[in-house]
Amino acid sequence: MPAEKPVKKTKKAAAAAAGGEEGDKVHKLTLKGSAKMVSEFFEYSIHSILFQRGVYPPDDFSPVKKYGLNMLVNTDDQVKAYIKKIMSQLSRWMLHGKISKFILVISDKDSGDKLERWQFDVQILGGGKKKSAAAAAASSAGDAMDKENAGATGAGESADKTEKEIQEEIQSIFRQITASVTFLPMLNGNCTFNVLVYADGDAEVPMEWGDGEDEGIQDAEQVQLRSWSSSSHRVETMVSYRITE
Numbered sequence: 030m031p032a033e034k035p036v037k038k039t040k041k042a043a044a045a046a047a048g049g050e051e052g053d054k055v056h057k058l059t060l061k062g063s064a065k066m067v068s069e070f071f072e073y074s075i076h077s078i079l080f081q082r083g084v085y086p087p088d089d090f091s092p093v094k095k096y097g098l099n100m101l102v103n104t105d106d107q108v109k110a111y112i113k114k115i116m117s118q119l120s121r122w123m124l125h126g127k128i129s130k131f132i133l134v135i136s137d138k139d140s141g142d143k144l145e146r147w148q149f150d151v152q153i154l155g156g157g158k159k160k161s162a163a164a165a166a167a168s169s170a171g172d173a174m175d176k177e178n179a180g181a182t183g184a185g186e187s188a189d190k191t192e193k194e195i196q197e198e199i200q201s202i203f204r205q206i207t208a209s210v211t212f213l214p215m216l217n218g219n220c221t222f223n224v225l226v227y228a229d230g231d232a233e234v235p236m237e238w239g240d241g242e243d244e245g246i247q248d249a250e251q252v253q254l255r256s257w258s259s260s261s262h263r264v265e266t267m268v269s270y271r272i273t274e
Contacts, residue, residue: 059261074149075112090102128151133224209268245269253267
């Protein structure tokens with residue numbers, strides 16, 4: 030299998046919002062539809078984390094309705110452009126099954142020290158594209174945790190879900206992101222963020238993206254959040270943070 034590599038965004042880009050899915054019909058998404066849903070989830074996760082962690086002032090955010098929740102999205106032109114560029118490429122990689130991890134890193138603007146690392150692991154379910162060795166290992170390791178934490182189907186299986194069930198799983202994760210302020214160390218407000226993507230070695234990488242190193246956070250605490258799944262993908266979420274004295 031081709032080796033995976035983290036690729037890091039190096040230019041400015043920004044977020045495109047899209048409507049949510051409503052209803053309670055059994056809805057077996059196509060791989061394309063599921064990939065779009067995962068991409069949207071990443072997009073709103075970026076906005077939510079940036080707001081909840083105070084990376085940008087509250088006045089820079091505006092409420093929108095998504096997943097049956099009142100979400101907050103950044104309205105600053107430069108930040109919007111940055112996230113939109115990220116999501117444009119991310120959506121293409123997702124559509125072709127090239128991504129196994131999406132990572133958002135919050136760092137101190139002056140020292141460059143990494144303060145928080147939000148990791149989203151992506152697994153393709155059912156009879157789709159073969160998993161890489163890393164994704165297969167993550168899938169196996171996630172089985173027990175997923176049964177305990179999210180009540181979702183097993184890692185290697187796909188199951189039909191109602192749109193309401195999928196939305197409720199996603200809602201639970203955003204509620205956890207909101208509640209994260211109760212256990213994460215307070216940030217000083219002088220922070221910036223960057224995005225890393227683990228893409229397959231044969232993924233087509235635009236020139237504005239470059240190879241990046243995912244060094245993690247030394248001696249970090251880790252908290253596993255809930256997972257959600259469609260018939261084609263499962264996404265698991267974890268946050269690591271630097272312990273402050």
